[in-house]
Amino acid sequence: MKGKEVFFQGxxxxxxxxxxxxxxxxxxxxxxPSTEIAEILSNRLPKIGGxxxxxxDEIAAMASIIGASLVGKKSLTxxxxxxxxxxxxxxxxxxxxxxxxxxxNVMRGGPSTGLPTGPGQSDxxxxxxxxxxxxxxxxxxxxxVQEIFNETVRAFNLAERLRTPVILLTDEIIGHMREKIVIPxxxxxxxxxxxxxxxxxxxxxxxxxSKGIVxxxxxxxxxxxxxxxxxxxxxxxxxxxKPSLVQPEEERLMAKVTENLDIIEKxxxxxxxxxxxxxxxxxxxxxxxxxxxxxxxxxxxPVDFVRPITLWPYPTEPTLEMAGKVDVIIVPEMNLxxxxxxVQRCILGKARVIGVNRVDGxxxxxxxxxxxxxxxx
Amino acid sequence: MAFNYDKYMRPGKLPHIWCPGCAHGIxxxxxxxxxxxxxxxxxxxxxxxxxxxxxxxxxxxxxNTLHTTHGRSLAFATGVKMADPSLNVICVAGDGDSLAIxxxxxxxxxxxxxxxxxxxxxxxxxxxxxxxxxxxTPHGKLASxxxxxxxxxAFDVAELSMGAGATYVxxxxxxxxxxxxxxxxxxxxxxxxxxxxxxxxxxxxYGRRNKLGSPIDMILWFKDNTVGLKAAQKLSPEELEGKILxxxxxxDIKPEYCEEYQKIIEMAQGAVAGG
Ligand SMILES: Cc1ncc(C[n+]2csc(CCOP(=O)(O)OP(=O)(O)O)c2C)c(N)n1
Ligand code: SF4
Ligand SMILES: [Mg+2]
Numbered sequence: 001m002k003g004k005e006v007f008f009q010g011x012x013x014x015x016x017x018x019x020x021x022x023x024x025x026x027x028x029x030x031x032x033p034s035t036e037i038a039e040i041l042s043n044r045l046p047k048i049g050g051x052x053x054x055x056x057d058e059i060a061a062m063a064s065i066i067g068a069s070l071v072g073k074k075s076l077t078x079x080x081x082x083x084x085x086x087x088x089x090x091x092x093x094x095x096x097x098x099x100x101x102x103x104x105n106v107m108r109g110g111p112s113t114g115l116p117t118g119p120g121q122s123d124x125x126x127x128x129x130x131x132x133x134x135x136x137x138x139x140x141x142x143x144x145v146q147e148i149f150n151e152t153v154r155a156f157n158l159a160e161r162l163r164t165p166v167i168l169l170t171d172e173i174i175g176h177m178r179e180k181i182v183i184p185x186x187x188x189x190x191x192x193x194x195x196x197x198x199x200x201x202x203x204x205x206x207x208x209x210s211k212g213i214v215x216x217x218x219x220x221x222x223x224x225x226x227x228x229x230x231x232x233x234x235x236x237x238x239x240x241x242k243p244s245l246v247q248p249e250e251e252r253l254m255a256k257v258t259e260n261l262d263i264i265e266k267x268x269x270x271x272x273x274x275x276x277x278x279x280x281x282x283x284x285x286x287x288x289x290x291x292x293x294x295x296x297x298x299x300x301x302p303v304d305f306v307r308p309i310t311l312w313p314y315p316t317e318p319t320l321e322m323a324g325k326v327d328v329i330i331v332p333e334m335n336l337x338x339x340x341x342x343v344q345r346c347i348l349g350k351a352r353v354i355g356v357n358r359v360d361g362x363x364x365x366x367x368x369x370x371x372x373x374x375x376x377x
Numbered sequence: 378m379a380f381n382y383d384k385y386m387r388p389g390k391l392p393h394i395w396c397p398g399c400a401h402g403i404x405x406x407x408x409x410x411x412x413x414x415x416x417x418x419x420x421x422x423x424x425x426x427x428x429x430x431x432x433x434x435x436x437x438x439x440x441n442t443l444h445t446t447h448g449r450s451l452a453f454a455t456g457v458k459m460a461d462p463s464l465n466v467i468c469v470a471g472d473g474d475s476l477a478i479x480x481x482x483x484x485x486x487x488x489x490x491x492x493x494x495x496x497x498x499x500x501x502x503x504x505x506x507x508x509x510x511x512x513x514t515p516h517g518k519l520a521s522x523x524x525x526x527x528x529x530x531a532f533d534v535a536e537l538s539m540g541a542g543a544t545y546v547x548x549x550x551x552x553x554x555x556x557x558x559x560x561x562x563x564x565x566x567x568x569x570x571x572x573x574x575x576x577x578x579x580x581x582x583y584g585r586r587n588k589l590g591s592p593i594d595m596i597l598w599f600k601d602n603t604v605g606l607k608a609a610q611k612l613s614p615e616e617l618e619g620k621i622l623x624x625x626x627x628x629d630i631k632p633e634y635c636e637e638y639q640k641i642i643e644m645a646q647g648a649v650a651g652g
Contacts, residue, residue, distance in 0.1 A: 047645045049642060055485075056452075056485040059452065060485070061452075063455075063456060064452055064455050067452075067458075070457060073460045089446055090445075093446050220441040225440060225442075227387075227436055228443045230444065230445065231444070238390070
């Protein structure tokens with residue numbers, strides 16, 4: 001990749017990726033271990049004519065980025081568990097009103113205030129199900145500093161293309177870890193923008209799906225006056241409770257994701273000859289899994305590996321394929337068993353699934369996983 | 378000549394959801410006349426609301442309109458305004474919406490002095506959910522959740538706004554619709570955060586329970602129980618007992634938030650140019 005080599009922290013890479021993607025508005029509220037993203041953008045955004053605001057809480061921060069996106073600005077907020085919980089109601093608002101925006105959750109440990117400075121992966125189900133009501137979820141889970149940069153760019157791209165909020169889930173380990181990465185030159189990575197209406201303001205319908213499942217979006221202030229509401233609405237944007245209109249609109253929100261898997265799904269699938277053990281891991285736990293797989297190989301134990309980079313929608317296909325080959329699938333995660341349920345769901349009973357779980361504030365080590373590998377073979 | 382509201386109403390959106398006798402419509406009409414008086418460009422104006430009977434107002438008027446989540450209008454509006462400070466941004470909200478669940482956003486918008494006009498449709502009750510007490514329900518009054526009388530004491534919206542730093546603060550009533558219109562217009566033209574405490578009525582869930590008479594009686598009550606700030610200066614404390622003060626409480630000039638942020642942009646860009 002053509003670009004500039006830098007030695008960056010994960011949170012720095014996230015801020016830089018956002019700017020690369022065209023982010024021009026950040027609304028936030030300080031919380032460890034995400035705060036560096038806000039600090040960096042408070043410095044950088046005004047330099048390029050963008051805006052940074054520290055709101056009074058995370059509810060307001062989430063609201064502010066939706067407001068800014070409605071004016072046409074690519075918008076970001078960043079937080080961790082307690083703040084994510086506060087953002088959820090307005091996250092659902094962005095889903096139903098189809099306002100593109102990106103939410104970063106640098107996961108830490110524990111429920112409530114938990115372990116503020118320790119890593120965790122306990123918000124992976126919250127990311128999918130956290131806001132009430134049926135809603136689409138697009139959630140990306142990078143595992144390295146370079147990947148944080150690239151996936152932040154992709155998060156903005158997907159948000160714009162699908163008109164939906166996208167969540168980037170990192171954790172305290174990769175958020176604070178430093179690695180050498182390449183910041184690509186402008187133009188190396190593709191940047192997508194939302195489609196805007198090409199009809200006249202008089203003809204404009206804010207949820208017009210005649211040209212595709214994702215309706216073009218008009219900026220507030222651009223002459224296309226329209227109404228935006230979190231109530232179920234029809235193509236004109238005004239509230240409706242007509243059953244014949246409500247159900248198809250809710251189904252369309254979900255279909256925006258299921259019909260665009262080609263651009264959303266992303267995973268790593270490593271196959272070894274004769275593997276009878278497989279691992280599914282994501283985020284920083286996937287790093288330990290990879291190290292464990294290498295050591296196991298040295299001990300003569302081949303291990304298959306699936307790493308969802310897009311965590312939601314979950315990559316069913318490679319997991320099912322792996323389950324058809326191996327006897328046991330190990331799912332290491334820094335929670336007491338969350339994605340393991342999803343792995344179970346998609347493998348149709350074809351393999352035994354066991355977890356390696358830690359919530360003590362220390363990372364899952366390669367040794368933790370290796371022990372489990374040895375145990376099962 | 379009678380004022381032509383049609384120019385500002387979205388065709389086909391009436392009848393509204395409000396009960397017969399609800400005074401929210403009077404506040405809406407005052408806002409429309411104020412917008413006309415100021416001559417705002419519809420395309421460059423965004424009207425934001427939260428949730429409640431009052432918050433359904435933006436759906437009826439022909440502007441860029443945003444009906445958000447309960448209590449959050451100012452937080453959404455702050456994003457809109459910061460993203461494009463040249464837009465005119467107006468918030469409409471109920472007393473519960475703006476001062477209970479939205480109270481934190483309210484005081485911080487006041488403190489920032491961001492150029493947004495907040496019109497509180499203050500009917501002293503949670504109308505939409507059927508008459509639970511709100512932060513402006515007077516002490517002792519009945520609500521569906523204060524069957525023994527309200528143990529809480531009410532906020533004075535004007536005092537709260539001034540204490541928090543709003544630079545234009547006024548109170549009007551739906552009986553005094555013309556002064557209310559003028560206050561809203563002044564609030565909009567004011568550079569900074571403006572709060573208009575628009576006293577209105579909910580005959581359905583508040584008036585009936587507290588035996589306040591007909592919807593018209595409730596509106597007439599404002600005539601006898603409010604005193605303009607100027608008139609109040611000539612009255613004794615005894616004469617003012619139990620009276621609600623109306624008028625413009627504050628109209629100050631103070632640096633506005635987006636203008637301050639523009640200075641930051643210039644500073645940051647200067648730093649770039651200077652290396
Ligand atoms: C988060 C959330 N909590 C509660 C509600 C229920 N709710 C809807 S409107 C409302 C109160 C509205 O009262 P007010 O703001 O005074 O407006 P009014 O209806 O009196 O005009 C409440 C509690 C909600 N919609 N969302
Ligand atoms: S419930 Fe009260 S506030 Fe709501 S529309 Fe009826 S009268 Fe108006
Ligand atoms: Mg009310």
